[in-house]
Amino acid sequence: MTRLKDIAEVAGVSIRTVGRALKGEGYVEAGVRERVLGAARSLDYRPHRLARSLRTGRSQEVLVLAGGIGGQYDELHIAKIAGMERTLRAAGMSLGLLFGIESEARRAGRDVLDELIARRPAGLALFASATLPATATARRLVQARVPYVFFDTREPDVDTVRHDRSGGVREAVRWLAGRGHRRIAYIGSIEERSRLDGYHEALKALGREPLIVDCEAEYNAARAAAATLMALKPDAVQVYSDILALGLLAGLHELGVRVPQDLAVVGFDDRFAASLSYPPLTTLQQSNEAMGAAAAAILIAKSRDETAPPGGWTRTLPMSLVIRAST
Amino acid sequence: MTRLKDIAEVAGVSIRTVGRALKGEGYVEAGVRERVLGAARSLDYRPHRLARSLRTGRSQEVLVLAGGIGGQYDELHIAKIAGMERTLRAAGMSLGLLFGIESEARRAGRDVLDELIARRPAGLALFASATLPATATARRLVQARVPYVFFDTREPDVDTVRHDRSGGVREAVRWLAGRGHRRIAYIGSIEERSRLDGYHEALKALGREPLIVDCEAEYNAARAAAATLMALKPDAVQVYSDILALGLLAGLHELGVRVPQDLAVVGFDDRFAASLSYPPLTTLQQSNEAMGAAAAAILIAKSRDETAPPGGWTRTLPMSLVIRAST
Numbered sequence: 001m002t003r004l005k006d007i008a009e010v011a012g013v014s015i016r017t018v019g020r021a022l023k024g025e026g027y028v029e030a031g032v033r034e035r036v037l038g039a040a041r042s043l044d045y046r047p048h049r050l051a052r053s054l055r056t057g058r059s060q061e062v063l064v065l066a067g068g069i070g071g072q073y074d075e076l077h078i079a080k081i082a083g084m085e086r087t088l089r090a091a092g093m094s095l096g097l098l099f100g101i102e103s104e105a106r107r108a109g110r111d112v113l114d115e116l117i118a119r120r121p122a123g124l125a126l127f128a129s130a131t132l133p134a135t136a137t138a139r140r141l142v143q144a145r146v147p148y149v150f151f152d153t154r155e156p157d158v159d160t161v162r163h164d165r166s167g168g169v170r171e172a173v174r175w176l177a178g179r180g181h182r183r184i185a186y187i188g189s190i191e192e193r194s195r196l197d198g199y200h201e202a203l204k205a206l207g208r209e210p211l212i213v214d215c216e217a218e219y220n221a222a223r224a225a226a227a228t229l230m231a232l233k234p235d236a237v238q239v240y241s242d243i244l245a246l247g248l249l250a251g252l253h254e255l256g257v258r259v260p261q262d263l264a265v266v267g268f269d270d271r272f273a274a275s276l277s278y279p280p281l282t283t284l285q286q287s288n289e290a291m292g293a294a295a296a297a298i299l300i301a302k303s304r305d306e307t308a309p310p311g312g313w314t315r316t317l318p319m320s321l322v323i324r325a326s327t
Numbered sequence: 328m329t330r331l332k333d334i335a336e337v338a339g340v341s342i343r344t345v346g347r348a349l350k351g352e353g354y355v356e357a358g359v360r361e362r363v364l365g366a367a368r369s370l371d372y373r374p375h376r377l378a379r380s381l382r383t384g385r386s387q388e389v390l391v392l393a394g395g396i397g398g399q400y401d402e403l404h405i406a407k408i409a410g411m412e413r414t415l416r417a418a419g420m421s422l423g424l425l426f427g428i429e430s431e432a433r434r435a436g437r438d439v440l441d442e443l444i445a446r447r448p449a450g451l452a453l454f455a456s457a458t459l460p461a462t463a464t465a466r467r468l469v470q471a472r473v474p475y476v477f478f479d480t481r482e483p484d485v486d487t488v489r490h491d492r493s494g495g496v497r498e499a500v501r502w503l504a505g506r507g508h509r510r511i512a513y514i515g516s517i518e519e520r521s522r523l524d525g526y527h528e529a530l531k532a533l534g535r536e537p538l539i540v541d542c543e544a545e546y547n548a549a550r551a552a553a554a555t556l557m558a559l560k561p562d563a564v565q566v567y568s569d570i571l572a573l574g575l576l577a578g579l580h581e582l583g584v585r586v587p588q589d590l591a592v593v594g595f596d597d598r599f600a601a602s603l604s605y606p607p608l609t610t611l612q613q614s615n616e617a618m619g620a621a622a623a624a625i626l627i628a629k630s631r632d633e634t635a636p637p638g639g640w641t642r643t644l645p646m647s648l649v650i651r652a653s654t
Contacts, residue, residue: 022445037441061423066409075599078405082393082426089425096388096423098416099409114364118349219603246603253605272402273600276546276573278580 010039061094062123062299063116065101065132075272076288077127080151083292084125091300093122102131113137117144123299128153134160147302149295149313154194159313161295165268168284168319169198172238172266175321177206181236181264185211187222187229187248188240195268199238215240219247226251236264236327242271245281249326264327279325287317337366388421389450389626390443392428392459402599403615404454407478410619411452418627420449429458440464444471450626455480461487474629476622476640481521486640488622492595495611495646496525499565499593502648504533508563508591512538514549514556514575515567522595526565542567546574553578563591563654569598572608576653591654606652614644 004022008015013032021028021036028036064081085095105112112132116124117140124146128134134155141148150160176184186199190212203210211232215225222244229237229248239245245267252259259265259279267274267283274281294315302313331349335342340359348355348363355363391408412422432439439459443451444467451473455461461482468475477487503511513526517539530537538559542552549571556564556575566572572594579586586592586606594601594610601608621642629640 033438033441037445040445074405075402078401078408081405081424085424085426089428094423096421097408097412099412101416111360114360118364118367243603246605250605271600272598273603276570276600276604278573278577278605 007036007039011035059120060092060122061096062088062125062296063096063098063119063121064125065116066097066099066127076269076286079288080292080295083289084296085292087293087296088300091296093300093303096121102129106131113140113144117141117146121146122303123147123149125149125151125295125299127151128155134158147299149298149302151291151295159298161291161298161315161317163286163291163319164316165194165319166198166201168268168321169195169238170202171319172284172321173199173202174205176236176238176264176266176327177202179264179327183211183232183234183236184208185213185229185232185234185237186240187213187215187225187237188244189217190214192217192240195238195240215244217241217244219243219250222247223251223254226255226257230255230257230263234263236266238266238268240268242267242269242274242281242283245283245326246273246277249277249279249281260325260327266321266327270322274322275324277326282324282327283322284319285322286319291317334363334366338362386447387419387449388423389415389452389623390423390425390446390448391452392443393424393426393454403596403613406615407619407622410616411623412619414620414623415627418623420627420630423448429456433458440467440471444468444473448473449630450474450476452476452478452622452626454478455482461485474626476625476629478618478622486625488618488625488642488644490613490618490646491643492521492646493525493528495595495648496522496565497529498646499611499648500526500529501532503563503565503591503593503654504529506591506654510538510559510561510563511535512540512556512559512561512564513567514540514542514552514564515571516544517541519544519567522565522567542571544568544571546570546577549574550578550581553582553584557582557584557590561590563593565593565595567595569594569596569601569608569610572610572653573600573604576604576606576608587652587654593648593654597649601649602651604653609651609654610649611646612649613646618644 004015004018008018011018013036017028017032018036021033022040064084066077088095102112105115124141126132126148128150134150134153135157138148138158148159150158152162153160173184186196188195190196200210211234213225213229215221217240226248239248245265248265249259252263257263265281267281270283270285274283294317298313331342331345335345338345340363344355344359345363348360349367391411393404415422429439432442451468453459453475455477461477461480462484465475465485475486477485479489480487500511513523515522517523527537538561540552540556542548544567553575566575572592575592576586579590584590592608594608597610597612601610621644625640
């Protein structure tokens with residue numbers, strides 16, 4: 001096998017320079033890099049990355065299980081993945097992406113975790129999904145010594161990166177109250193507790209009664225629920241998600257309710273669509289790239305056998321309010 | 328180094344069964360797989376994938392340069408990437424993702440193509456972007472014998488997978504005419520020829536005069552251009568993109584123009600946002616997963632040194648009209 005020494009000899013430079021030129025790290029003059037790469041090609045040099053992986057018995061690649069995303073691909077997820085990849089790359093690692101393999105494996109009667117463990121990735125990042133229960137999955141990955149991190153799960157005993165949904169909603173409701181709104185409602189699925197908890201906390205602090213409309217997490221459900229909401233005579237509403245908020249806007253248009261004059265509307269997620277609606281939506285923004293970067297940092301630390309910080313690996317990121325024309 | 332034979336001995340099964348269990352291919356009983364994986368772990372077996380890559384001198388990994396995506400991450404792109412990954416996986420290959428490395432390399436005065444070539448990927452998939460001119464990039468990759476494919480470029484002499492934009496717009500305009508619309512306008516950037524060509528062809532076939540509003544490809548530009556458009560007295564309009572169509576909807580709301588009663592609106596792209604607007608948008612849909620699958624198929628064939636089909640590698644995919652409430 002060709003070694004860096006052989007390339008250095010052919011190119012007439014130091015081994016250190018060869019290393020730099022091949023890795024693209026540090027400064028190497030353009031002409032010198034050309035010579036090194038030419039020598040590497042002529043000697044049929046096998047990339048460093050593979051050799052290092054074989055030496056350590058562990059890949060330098062983090063795998064991302066994007067299976068939970070389902071049919072509707074999602075700009076919120078790709079931003080997380082981009083944040084991960086940039087952080088991993090800066091640490092000399094890489095990112096591989098797998099779509100929908102849990103459901104494929106399940107259909108074939110195979111165990112997807114066994115297969116992933118056998119690939120010995122440098123780490124695994126998983127989106128919470130129904131087919132891979134987080135707590136049980138985390139336990140098996142720990143046993144197999146595969147560094148892992150979940151995105152946005154609320155299951156116990158799982159290392160995860162997530163948003164402070166309660167805190168975000170609490171701040172948004174306070175902000176609405178500060179703008180003079182008296183009757184601030186909440187509409188959305190009441191099964192998801194974290195957002196609703198934030199709403200209750202804020203109203204309690206304000207000494208007001210909650211105004212809640214339970215509504216499935218679907219555009220058309222929110223559209224149909226607009227009349228039920230307006231029967232509560234709210235002057236502002238925090239909505240469960242942008243998708244629901246956009247459905248609600250459609251229902252309000254149909255009822256002739258003006259936004260924001262008659263009702264201020266706040267969404268949740270800051271999807272691309274939130275900036276394209278009529279009116280554009282004030283909404284709670286997920287910091288998706290930061291979330292991806294935080295997940296990558298956890299995997300890097302775990303793969304280097306660092307010990308967990310005192311509070312554990314889990315990170316909770318703040319949300320921020322993006323103010324547009326719907327309030 | 329541990330071989331399959333060693334694992335087979337420890338697990339008490341055939342080498343063929345070991346291969347199946349490790350690769351997750353074909354049928355292996357659950358208990359047997361457990362035993363094989365246990366033996367592999369105890370013998371510190373290095374994954375097949377790496378060994379194969381070292382043997383062939385070429386990685387089994389296709390790299391996707393997602394740098395052209397820019398700040399706004401995009402659900403249209405993640406669907407392409409998902410389509411690629413599924414197709415590659417079925418062929419025993421994998422997908423690695425790189426974000427924004429052209430601009431990083433440029434800032435550091437390095438040549439990103441040299442670095443990518445030195446990694447010897449099984450293939451490269453590139454999104455058209457200003458920093459990597461397609462024709463020149465393709466020429467260098469051919470010289471370096473790196474299989475490549477571009478997404479959606481119109482530059483000459485480049486193997487690409489793209490949508491038939493002209494054909495899509497032509498069909499949409501014909502469909503509007505078939506619904507009885509008499510004055511069908513077009514609004515959007517007139518620098519992008521393929522959509523505009525489709526519009527001109529359709530109007531010519533119908534024997535009608537074109538009604539065109541030139542407009543920057545931005546939400547607010549379309550919002551502001553609504554009055555200019557309505558001065559042409561159209562009863563239907565094909566818009567350059569969904570983003571522009573949603574900006575136009577906002578402008579039309581402000582003018583009191585009812586959609587679709589006063590004006591039918593057709594978008595282009597079928598972004599997620601197109602299904603969430605008021606009213607939801609009729610639009611030309613990109614088949615993004617099919618596009619990713621087609622790109623992967625080209626890379627697989629090239630990496631196996633297959634010869635190009637008679638018409639060359641480039642594939643042009645049809646678009647389809649998704650009908651919603653804006654028409």
